[in-house]
Amino acid sequence: MLDRTDQEVLLTWYAEHGRSYPWRVTKDPYLVLIAAFMLQRTGVSQVMNVYPSFIARYPKFDALSRADPTELSSLLHALGRLNRLPQMLGLVKAIESEHGGTVPDTLEALDRLPGLGQYSARSVMCMAFGRPYIMLDPNSYRVANRAWGFLSAKARPHTDRSLITSLDAEVPEDDPRSFNLALLDIGSQICRQRKPRHDECPLAKRCKYLKEAHDGCAVCE
Numbered sequence: 257m258l259d260r261t262d263q264e265v266l267l268t269w270y271a272e273h274g275r276s277y278p279w280r281v282t283k284d285p286y287l288v289l290i291a292a293f294m295l296q297r298t299g300v301s302q303v304m305n306v307y308p309s310f311i312a313r314y315p316k317f318d319a320l321s322r323a324d325p326t327e328l329s330s331l332l333h334a335l336g337r338l339n340r341l342p343q344m345l346g347l348v349k350a351i352e353s354e355h356g357g358t359v360p361d362t363l364e365a366l367d368r369l370p371g372l373g374q375y376s377a378r379s380v381m382c383m384a385f386g387r388p389y390i391m392l393d394p395n396s397y398r399v400a401n402r403a404w405g406f407l408s409a410k411a412r413p414h415t416d417r418s419l420i421t422s423l424d425a426e427v428p429e430d431d432p433r434s435f436n437l438a439l440l441d442i443g444s445q446i447c448r449q450r451k452p453r454h455d456e457c458p459l460a461k462r463c464k465y466l467k468e469a470h471d472g473c474a475v476c477e
């Protein structure tokens with residue numbers, strides 16, 4: 257269970273140390289959705305090779321809905337996954353036919369869109385619409401597990417619905433974006449699976465894992 261201090265530590269840390277990407281500095285639902293779509297099973301550096309030129313070519317949903325599939329295919333090709341074109345065409349078609357060309361603003365509707373996973377739907381709700389949903393991936397789960405003891409018995413904890421519901425309650429309503437992005441950045445850069453950098457971590461003073469590691473430690477006593 258987090259308290260306001262935990263949340264403030266994360267928000268302050270993110271303001272100073274958070275990584276900056278084009279999709280993090282916009283709240284435009286379409287631009288956020290495109291990033292969420294591309295980031296599925298694809299590394300940030302690979303997406304950075306595609307995203308800027310993609311949104312320059314298709315800055316609005318309307319432009320994307322009229323895109324030439326061959327041109328679209330060559331742009332998406334750089335993401336390195338063969339099924340991206342049919343997935344994107346399916347996504348565009350569903351937004352057009354079911355939502356009048358507007359990115360839906362409920363988790364239920366985003367969850368139903370083809371080509372968009374649960375994590376991506378949550379990231380659109382948080383990043384575009386400012387809703388306090390946890391964006392739980394393996395990195396942010398590792399931080400939540402080590403720092404505060406959140407635990408899942410599932411083989412893929414970041415898909416555990418019960419855990420996700422518990423963590424939703426911990427996201428601050430006043431700045432869910434920075435909170436989630438801080439967890440993701442700390443998990444990928446600092447609280448790494450092997451050799452976590454405790455000395456660089458803003459949560460070190462409050463971290464359960466670190467406290468337990470030092471309990472009974474002769475050096476610390």
Ligand code: SF4
Nearest residue numbers: 447452454457460463
């Ligand atoms: S103090 Fe160490 S274990 Fe705890 S959250 Fe930070 S990096 Fe992870």
